[in-house]
Amino acid sequence: MTATLTDRYFSDENWVYERKLDGVRALVVRSEKGVELFSRNEKPMTTTYPELTRALRGQSRPGLVADGEIVAFDGSQTSFATLQARLGISDPVRAEAVGVPVFLYLFDVLVLDGQDVTRLPLRDRKVLLRDAVDFTDPLRYSAHRNTDGEKYLRDACEAGWEGLIAKRADAPYRAGRRSDTWLKFKCVHEQELVIAGYTDPTGTRSGFGALLVGYYESDSLRYAGKVGTGFDDRTLIALRRRFDELGTQHSPFADPVRERGAHWLRPELVAQVGFTEWTRDHRLRHPRYLGLREDKAPTEVVREQVGR
DNA sequence: TTCCGACAGTGGGGTCGCAAT
DNA sequence: ATTGCGACCCCACTATCGGAA
Numbered sequence A: 001m002t003a004t005l006t007d008r009y010f011s012d013e014n015w016v017y018e019r020k021l022d023g024v025r026a027l028v029v030r031s032e033k034g035v036e037l038f039s040r041n042e043k044p045m046t047t048t049y050p051e052l053t054r055a056l057r058g059q060s061r062p063g064l065v066a067d068g069e070i071v072a073f074d075g076s077q078t079s080f081a082t083l084q085a086r087l088g089i090s091d092p093v094r095a096e097a098v099g100v101p102v103f104l105y106l107f108d109v110l111v112l113d114g115q116d117v118t119r120l121p122l123r124d125r126k127v128l129l130r131d132a133v134d135f136t137d138p139l140r141y142s143a144h145r146n147t148d149g150e151k152y153l154r155d156a157c158e159a160g161w162e163g164l165i166a167k168r169a170d171a172p173y174r175a176g177r178r179s180d181t182w183l184k185f186k187c188v189h190e191q192e193l194v195i196a197g198y199t200d201p202t203g204t205r206s207g208f209g210a211l212l213v214g215y216y217e218s219d220s221l222r223y224a225g226k227v228g229t230g231f232d233d234r235t236l237i238a239l240r241r242r243f244d245e246l247g248t249q250h251s252p253f254a255d256p257v258r259e260r261g262a263h264w265l266r267p268e269l270v271a272q273v274g275f276t277e278w279t280r281d282h283r284l285r286h287p288r289y290l291g292l293r294e295d296k297a298p299t300e301v302v303r304e305q306v307g308r
Numbered sequence B: 001t002t003c004c005g006a007c008a009g010t011g012g013g014g015t016c017g018c019a020a021t
Numbered sequence C: 001a002t003t004g005c006g007a008c009c010c011c012a013c014t015a016t017c018g019g020a021a
Helices: A050-059 A080-087 A092-097 A122-132 A149-158 A233-243
Strands: A002-006 A015-019 A024-030 A035-038 A064-071 A103-112 A139-141 A163-168 A178-186 A189-199 A211-217 A220-227 A262-275 A288-292
Touching (some): A149 A163
Parallel strands (some): A002 A178, A103 A139
Antiparallel strands (some): A024 A064, A189 A211
């Protein structure tokens, strides 16, 4: 089951609200033989997180299938960037030697004591889950609220969380399906960025591949990464036409920008861009194009501070 | 008939591992 | 030693199509 992004937030007593965790999705299978962990794409992760496998073996009964998220922390925030140090490592000894502690937050149960419970309402499954596992670290029960979704979201964003997941309280678990019974309420960040280049399109793509965007720091145009989604075909072609009058030989960026198929533009256009956060390398994470800001002077575009 | 969910295809940042340079 | 590439994680979004409503 995966959640659908929405910006129409609501409070409804028939829904529950959980913290949106920034880690990797994990399906737990605890049988008589032992414990297995699988990724969202059904890739085995059992040996990548040996401490979680051990904990599940000791703190749960056989005949369990549960759903959750593996996370690492940076301070009080769940941090995908921190977790990334562990992602590709399948040797259990090396994995633990990395020294990044991980936790498994469980939020749903599909099979309990060998019995399929997916058809029970979500609230009932959560009650069963809470009693099915001994929740001491590194295993944690993903808490939820039963009301006040909108207020909870405001508090969540204030606290620097990624957002919330809203789930219909009476809905069954539908394996592998995208569903409007699970909704993502994300804390949104957006700001203006200067368009100072673009990359070539590939395949069937029209116009261009991605925008190369930046912001001013003093008089330097700092590179903030690429924006390659959010355009329809008409916009791709219309923007490309405007680029043709703005072409220039040299990169306007103060930072070295090594992107394949890059073309430079005089920094005269300003785009509104949505994104989730700034990465450690000062790039946009999950960027998408929202529109042109004809009203904004490029020289006024600076990096706006977002939470944390 | 219209609408929705699933899929394919484009694009992003970052990490790891491996092959080519 | 460095570079480039694909395969993974995390994703956003558009276009298309077939079946559900």
